Amino acid sequence: MxxxxxxxxxxxGMALQHLVxxxxxxxxxxxxxxxxxxxxxxxxxxxxxxxFKKHQPTHVIHLAAMVGGLFRNMKYNLDFWRNNVYxxxxxxxxxxxxxxxxxxxxxxxxxxxxxxxxxxxxxMIHNGPPHESNFGYSYAKRMIDIHNRAYYQKHGRIFTAxxxxxxxxxxxxxxxxxxxxxxxxxxxxxxxxxxxxxxxVWGSGKPRRQFIYSYDLARLFLWVLHxxxxxxxxxxxxxxxxxLSIKEAADAVVQAMGFEGEVKFDTTKSDGQFKKTASxxxxxxxxxxxxxxxxxxxxxxxxxxxxxxxDTARK
Numbered sequence: 001m002x003x004x005x006x007x008x009x010x011x012x013g014m015a016l017q018h019l020v021x022x023x024x025x026x027x028x029x030x031x032x033x034x035x036x037x038x039x040x041x042x043x044x045x046x047x048x049x050x051x052f053k054k055h056q057p058t059h060v061i062h063l064a065a066m067v068g069g070l071f072r073n074m075k076y077n078l079d080f081w082r083n084n085v086y087x088x089x090x091x092x093x094x095x096x097x098x099x100x101x102x103x104x105x106x107x108x109x110x111x112x113x114x115x116x117x118x119x120x121x122x123x124m125i126h127n128g129p130p131h132e133s134n135f136g137y138s139y140a141k142r143m144i145d146i147h148n149r150a151y152y153q154k155h156g157r158i159f160t161a162x163x164x165x166x167x168x169x170x171x172x173x174x175x176x177x178x179x180x181x182x183x184x185x186x187x188x189x190x191x192x193x194x195x196x197x198x199x200x201v202w203g204s205g206k207p208r209r210q211f212i213y214s215y216d217l218a219r220l221f222l223w224v225l226h227x228x229x230x231x232x233x234x235x236x237x238x239x240x241x242x243x244l245s246i247k248e249a250a251d252a253v254v255q256a257m258g259f260e261g262e263v264k265f266d267t268t269k270s271d272g273q274f275k276k277t278a279s280x281x282x283x284x285x286x287x288x289x290x291x292x293x294x295x296x297x298x299x300x301x302x303x304x305x306x307x308x309x310x311d312t313a314r315k
Contacts, residue, residue, distance in 0.1 A: 081137070092105075164212050204246075209243065213292070
């Protein structure tokens, strides 16, 4: 079994590396290859085909994508659509050509319809348009589900996808403008602490999110790779009861970082989608005993990592 991971140096890729290389959680005899953008431009079919031909993977974990937080998505919907469609089409076709028997792609809860009932589950993906703020990325990711079903219908390939909620952890992108909400909050608190300025949270703080620790997600990815045999996607998430408001998340960051300054909310900034509450009942039917790292513990580990690696962290 030879596993090729695209996006192998990103947030989830580094968490997988941690489990496979440091915790020895791969199965005996498995070979793991972690690709970065330096190895191939996956928007180019020839480069993608060449790297798959070189490594001849039997299994693929497809994490590579153009990603960003709310404000970057709002600005670059066309780029998010085109770049991700190219990447996904090239990776799935190159995997098929190389004879890979299984591909696990990574989607996002933003693919779900904006107007919907809650909690959302795996059957609701195509029930309506996604939120307007990031429709380019959302539709590009949503199309992987169509793609997977088509490869199964025509070639019998078990190409599937996981749908995590908001992922965070060490090696995240802590860029304040372009990153996701939690790493952005962590970076802002760090700077406010250093400069003696207020900690400013963008938006009202009212929207709600479920957060999953990257190391927990990596453990679930290994299970999907080895055990999950459906083509239909599966949501990987903490429970509905663990959903937090952005204000609660910001308060938790303040506590984890030991910040004692003023906290303000800039309500001139967009809130984005109010909630995306996802059900993890399908996952728990398969894994009734799975235990998530408590949010405050995972957040503290992430904050400590960021402070210790500030000079080299992605910002």
